[in-house]
Amino acid sequence: MEFKKIKIGFAESTLTEEEIKTLQLLTENSNYQLCSISQIQVDDYALERKDSQWSLRLVRPESEKDSVALSLNFDLSLDYKREIKKKEDLLYKSLGQPKSSLRVLDTTCGLAIDSVHFSKLGMEVVSLERNPVLFFLLTQAQSASQQEVIRKIKIINSEASRYLNSITSVGVENAGEVFDAVYFDPMYPEKKKKSAKPRKEMLLFRDFVGEDLDADQVFEQITTTEVPRIIVKRPIEASALPCPSPAYLKPIIYQGKMVRYDVYKRK
Ligand SMILES: C[S@@+](CC[C@H](N)C(=O)[O-])C[C@H]1O[C@@H](n2cnc3c(N)ncnc32)[C@H](O)[C@@H]1O
Incomplete structure (x- = not known):
């Protein structure tokens, strides 16, 4: 099964080395391309962490104020x-x-x-x-x-x-x-x-x-x-x-x- 080719940027400073390694291993043979957050553009995704909350945000043009993100929080959602x-x-x-x-x-x-x-x-x-x-x-x-x-x-x-x-x-x-x-x-x-x-x-x-x-x-x-x-x-x-x-x-x-x-x- 083929996944869509998708670019995902993450801020290295907010992830531990272990988390980066895990992500790299998981996405190794997939159509996801990991990169630094500074390299992503409109329609790419940003993988972000704030405290213990992770989210996946679709990058939209600056003119669009409402950015959409998928966050997973089992205790609050x-x-x-x-x-x-x-x-x-x-x-x-x-x-x-x-x-x-x-x-x-x-x-x-x-x-x-x-x-x-x-x-x-x-x-x-x-x-x-x-x-x-x-x-x-x-x-x-x-x-x-x-x-x-x-x-x-x-x-x-x-x-x-x-x-x-x-x-x-x-x-x-x-x-x-x-x-x-x-x-x-x-x-x-x-x-x-x-x-x-x-x-x-x-x-x-x-x-x-x-x-x-x-x-x-x-x-x-x-x-x-x-x-x-x-x-x-x-x-x-x-x-x-x-x-x-x-x-x-x-x-x-x-x-x-x-x-x-x-x-x-x-x-
Ligand atoms: C409609 S969603 C399921 C929603 C889920 N029941 C819930 O409560 O959140 C389908 C999910 O299953 C995964 N999926 C679909 N077919 C699969 C398969 N053959 N093997 C493993 N995962 C699969 C998809 O990647 C997607 O994340």
């Missing part, structure tokens, strides 16, 4: 503070309302809003993110968090297909890992007819990580595992992802106002 009422909770229903903790593999971590939700529901969560810069931001924000429910999520920088291959192989890292449910939330295709305006940070996020054009293939691979339950998040107006595996029943649908969860149970 409202996205992670949603109150969970188990009885009405669609993700909890999608998991089959378990009485005890399940092992959930979130194959599309993104901003980890859903991974945090699963963790708050008492699940043990392993979350995969293939975008190396987003992974860097996620793990930095995670170590800055004061909450055990956030810190206990295992976030891994991996392509879902690579990870899924490894758990079904022998003698490699992660071999034999077993999950009760796999969660899949690929980036939605751009809507032709726009409805409610997404938040600017969400647009920046979408622009930065790009579309997940391989969603059908990844879903197909998930269905070849023996996981008892697959949950796919979809926009309500979108059709279900094609499920080529006869091992799974037709999806049960849990529908909310904006999204729905298609739950495929193994026969």
